Amino acid sequence: MRHAARSMLAALLLAPALATGAWAGSDDVVVENAWSRASIGTSRPGAAYMEVRNAGEEAVTLTGLQSDLAMVSEIHRVTTDDRGVSSMAPAGAIVIAPGETVAIAPGVMHVMLMQLQRPMREGESFPLTLNFSDGGEVPVPVPVLGIAARGPEG
Amino acid sequence: MRRRSVLGLGGGIAALGLTLLAGWWQVDGPGASGRTDEARPLPLTEMDFALIDHEGQPVGPETLVGRASLVFFGFTFCPAVCPTTLADVSGWLADLGEDAARLNVVFVTVDPARDDVKAMAEYVGYFDPAIRGWTGPEEQIARAVEGFRATYERVTTDDSYTMNHTSSVFLFDAEGRFVSTVDYHEPREFAVPKIRRAMGLETKRAT
Structure with a gap:
């Protein structure tokens, strides 16, 4: 009995630690270092960044995402041609091999948040849900940092 | 067969x-x-355009001659590339310390339809105060872009539009001569030595 109580206490203490990376139950997907920049009002699109790690032993396919913050949320890939011109396009489905991490990071990809339903305010966070081809969903709380933030540490 | x-x-x-x-x-x-002569930006002294800064003052290429300059194009409705560039530039200015006060830093919009003086003032206000925001009539923006041998194009999206544009940061010396660019995908640690070189400052060896 006493042992069980101690285990439960340990589980309770561990829970916040586990919650810092969003677990997808059986999907073994861990999302880390999520962050976004504050928006100026709601007329401009917002962007969010994160690292999506497949800690499991089977490949997973990230098919899309959604948030109540934006009417449309899409992963966009930025490409820069040999003239130095940057453009962005939907990244499509992203396959993540076992043990691999996909970095949705400045210069490479971003989560494009279109038709914001409310301003993204520094210090707040918003919920984002990642959808996978096996039907799994991974909820991710995304902190909103300052507009001039350069990474998850600000 | x-x-x-x-x-x-x-x-x-x-x-x-x-x-x-x-x-x-x-x-x-x-x-x-490197860049071919055809793609090389003109010296600022040979460019010809008239824009307005985010405080409503008339500006042009002549405004930049006399100090080294860092110039880049973008637009305030840009979700990722432009805020990343503005945040990076702010970081480089912090790294330059006191030397940053002797550098012109200009963000030129390629979307004057949405980026008027007020929008530019609000936007640059979130980044390093040394960054100036320039806008103006569409044809003057086009002349500036042409002088830098940069490009931009409007791309229609489902409900709005976005802009594809040259994302390189251009560096000029105090005489207005083009020195180099910092490209968007280039390792960011190369930037500060390049800026120091454009300013004619000794380039510290990275430790």
Whole structure:
């Protein structure tokens, strides 16, 4: 009995630690270092960044995402041609091999948040849900940092 | 027949591989020669455009001559590339310390329809105070872009539009001569030494 109580206490203490990376139950997907920049009002699109790690032993396919913050949320890939011109396009489905991490990071990809339903305010966070081809969903709380933030540490 | 088509496919893949290799050699590899003369920005003294800064003051290429300059194009409705560039530039200015006060830093919009003086003032206000925001009539923006040998194009999206544009940061010396660029995908630690070189400052060896 006493042992069980101690285990439960340990589980309770561990829970916040586990919650810092969003677990997808059986999907073994861990999302880390999520962050976004504050928006100026709601007329401009917002962007969010994160690292999506497949800690499991089977490949997973990230098919899309959604948030109540934006009417449309899409992963966009930025490409820069040999003239130095940057453009962005939907990244499509992203396959993540076992043990691999996909970095949705400045210069490479971003989560494009279109038709914001409310301003993204520094210090707040918003919920984002990642959808996978096996039907799994991974909820991710995304902190909103300052507009001039350069990474998850600000 | 079947074997032949397989061979043909193999040849095609080999040819594609060679093409990609040649492309890499010229663009990123040892064969890279930098910008050709045709793509090289004009000296600021040979450019001709008239814009307005985010405080409503008339500005042009002549405004920049006399101090080294860092100039880049973008637009305030840009979700990722532009805020990343503005945040990076703010970081470089912090790294330059007191020397940053002797550098012109200008963000030129390629979307004057949405980026008026007020929008530019609000936007640059979130970044390093040394960054100036320039806007103006569409045809004057086009002349500036042409002088820098940059490009931009409007791309229609489902409910709105976005802009594709040159994301390189351009560096000029105090006489207005083009020195180099910091490209968007270039390792960011190369930036500060390049800026110092454009300013005629000693380039500290990275430790």
